[in-house]
Amino acid sequence: MRDSAEPHTAIADPMLPIAMRVSEAWRELDDVVSLRLVTKDGAPFAFAPGQFNMLYAFGVGEAAISISGDPARTGELLHTIRDVGAVSGALTRLKAGDEVGVRGPFGSSWPVDSEHDRHLLFVAGGLGLAPLRPAIYRALATRHRFASITLIMGARSPRDLLYPYQLAGWTASHALRLNITVDHAGPEWTGSVGVVTTEFARALAGIDPAKVSAYLCGPEIMMRFGAMGLADMGVSTERMWLSMERSMKCAIGLCGHCQFGPDFVCKDGPVFRHDEIARRLTLKEI
Amino acid sequence: MERAAALDDPRPVLSALIEAGYRVIAPVEQDGAIRYLPAVDPDSLPKGRIDSQTPGSYRLEDGDPERWFDYVVSPESWKAWLYPARRKMWTSTRSEDGLSFERPEAEWTPTAFFGVRPCDLAAIEKQDAILKDGAFADPDYAHRRENALIVVIQCARSAETCFCASMNTGPRAQAGFDIALTELGAEADHRFLVEAGSEAGARVLEGLTEDATEADKDAAHAATNAAAASQIRVMPENVAAGLKARLTAPEWDDVAKRCLNCANCTMACPTCFCSDVQDTSDLTGDLTDRWRVWDSCFNPDFSYIHGGAVRTSSMSRYRQWMTHKLSSWHDQFGASGCVGCGRCIAWCPVGIDIVAEAETLMAQPED
Known part of the structure; x- marks a missing residue:
């Protein structure tokens, strides 16, 4: 237990979790839950957009989960978790008042402030919106500094769209331009059907691709083809970032699990500039 | 002194x-x-x-x-x-x-x-x-x-x-x-x-x-x-850059056919450092220990993320081990990860020789 309320940024012992309390838990989708976490001593928990924490479900284990809340709100941590295994399943079953172990924040972040005056293009596939959302919050906080902000959101079906209440709010307030596309939909769906790349031409209409900064997060194949598609349209490969996912145990580059060629995804990533990893994205099982 | x-x-x-x-x-x-x-x-x-x-x-x-x-x-x-x-x-x-x-x-x-x-x-x-x-x-x-x-x-x-x-x-x-x-x-x-x-x-x-x-x-x-x-084995000098340029060489499949994926080389290697974690609980369920245990990139679960392992083939796991040891270690830590102790050669049950494999790969055309 910490005795002073300093921000949890300098990681005193990065291997030892701190206990945090679930202040709220709610279901986003059938198999997806969001948790709001607060420190027990009230100390703020600062992080940069795109970073992740290792969340520990007591007695079950630990998983790397991106931080999906607003980086300006350091009094709480938001995590959005899909139930895909023992640990993530246990995390999705936590209730308000339960405690969870937290190590972090770890990893590299989405560069947002460095991209002033440019057109920001966020491309999210499925749950990929969760790690992107802190960057969107950051961009919206200084909305006037960017030429435009666009979010292309891809999902399996309309009912798989993450944070629909927030997408509606962003659109209604004209905070950003939103393009949604889904893989399959019923007759009630009047929007686009197809992979995210099919939205690029519409989303970038009237925008100079040389002035676009793109942030992609989703399944690896989506990011790979998304980045290729944007590059074909003239977006610089040095102005595209994507967030990689690999197995992680330690999150500090000691356990070796997350190696992706010469990089440790936990400490050199998870956010990489596209040109630095473009070749590796084309190699199988790297 | x-x-x-x-x-x-x-x-x-x-x-x-x-x-x-x-x-x-x-x-x-x-x-x-x-x-x-x-x-x-x-x-x-x-x-x-x-x-x-x-x-x-x-x-x-x-x-x-x-x-x-x-x-x-x-x-x-x-x-x-x-x-x-x-x-x-x-x-x-x-x-x-x-x-x-x-x-x-x-x-x-x-x-x-x-x-x-x-x-x-x-x-x-x-x-x-x-x-x-x-x-x-x-x-x-x-x-x-x-x-x-x-x-x-x-x-x-x-x-x-x-x-x-x-x-x-x-x-x-x-x-x-x-x-x-x-x-x-x-x-x-x-x-x-x-x-x-x-x-x-x-x-x-x-x-x-x-x-x-x-x-x-x-x-x-x-x-x-x-x-x-008296040493007869000599690691090719430019192996770090050489392997990186040959990540898709068919010879990786050849060594993979012989490799048993037993992980002996990684256990015997004095520099291999990969580890896993295990959690154990007592019977009350209120006390749990976290253990760090040696792991190996040859274990299929090593690269497991939801949906499956990244490196499912024997080829990819051998390639990961050898390229990490001899090539990407330079990028990560500024030197080779191999010290030439020969343990991985002696303790490979099928006698795979990292020096011979490096020589074979280096003789292949670049990707």
Whole structure:
């Protein structure tokens, strides 16, 4: 237990979790839950957009989960978790008042402030919106500094769209331009059907691709083809970032699990500039 | 620091270490192999024994009965002591006050590693770079390392599997040790050069009186030079860049057909550092321990993320191991991850030879 309320940024012992309390838990989708976490001593928990924490479900284990809340709100941590295994399943079953172990924040972040005056293009596939959302919050906080902000959101079906209440709010307030596309939909769906790349031409209409900064997060194949598609349209490969996912145990580059060629995804990533990893994205099982 | 002594028997060094209060880990013959185990008795050194190491084979044999250190590296490396295969990281308890996390107390006394070969010293330095000197350290490793006194035995003999000379890690260690011994000559000339490499090492040697001569030092160089000259395996010089340029060569499939994915090479390797974590709970369900355990990139689960493993094929796992060891280690830590100790060659059940595989791959066209 910490005795002073300093921000949890300098990681005193990065291997030892701190206990945090679930202040709220709610279901986003059938198999997806969001948790709001607060420190027990009230100390703020600062992080940069795109970073992740290792969340520990007591007695079950630990998983790397991106931080999906607003980086300006350091009094709480938001995590959005899909139930895909023992640990993530246990995390999705936590209730308000339960405690969870937290190590972090770890990893590299989405560069947002460095991209002033440019057109920001966020491309999210499925749950990929969760790690992107802190960057969107950051961009919206200084909305006037960017030429435009666009979010292309891809999902399996309309009912798989993450944070629909927030997408509606962003659109209604004209905070950003939103393009949604889904893989399959019923007759009630009047929007686009197809992979995210099919939205690029519409989303970038009237925008100079040389002035676009793109942030992609989703399944690896989506990011790979998304980045290729944007590059074909003239977006610089040095102005595209994507967030990689690999197995992680330690999150500090000691356990070796997350190696992706010469990089440790936990400490050199998870956010990489596209040109630095473009070749590796084309190699199988790297 | 400049202290160098000559002895006709290595045991006084062991005795001096024990007298100085160190727990001494030294070579001991056990179960048909040389192992590094706590030595309470200087007479437990495996005098007169040598190891025959060839691809897929390790056997102890009788050597010159008067020589003490003609065997080379043990199947086990010093990482078993500095970074044990299984180590408790923390204990968590659940109570009415919620969760709490505590590290176990350090349980490590000042320890002398007697009989560290130059390649293994280089391996310790490589693990230091990862586990102790990086942005994040493993506190348990750092504590053990800072309380370890290293007594190197320079190699006057190479096994068939040794290729330290081409990795620039041996057979003579230049620095990084506290004490170094070289076994010199035969019969009437048989003696040991004992050199201090640190203040702590010099303190241990204070009671040893006979000063070494220049001839002793020359003889030590000649002994290690001869060991280097006898090595038949030579790692290709530009292997780091070369492998990176051949990641899709069909020869990876060829080695994968022979590889059993048994992970022996990674367990025997003195620099392999990958680990997994395991959680165990007691019967009340309110107490749980987290353990760090050695892991291997050859385990199919090693790269598991939801939906499956990233590296499902044997080819990709062998490629990961070899390219990490010989190529991407340079990108990560500024040097090769291989020290040329040859353990992975001897302890591969099918005798896969990393040097031969590197040569084969380097002969292929680039991607």
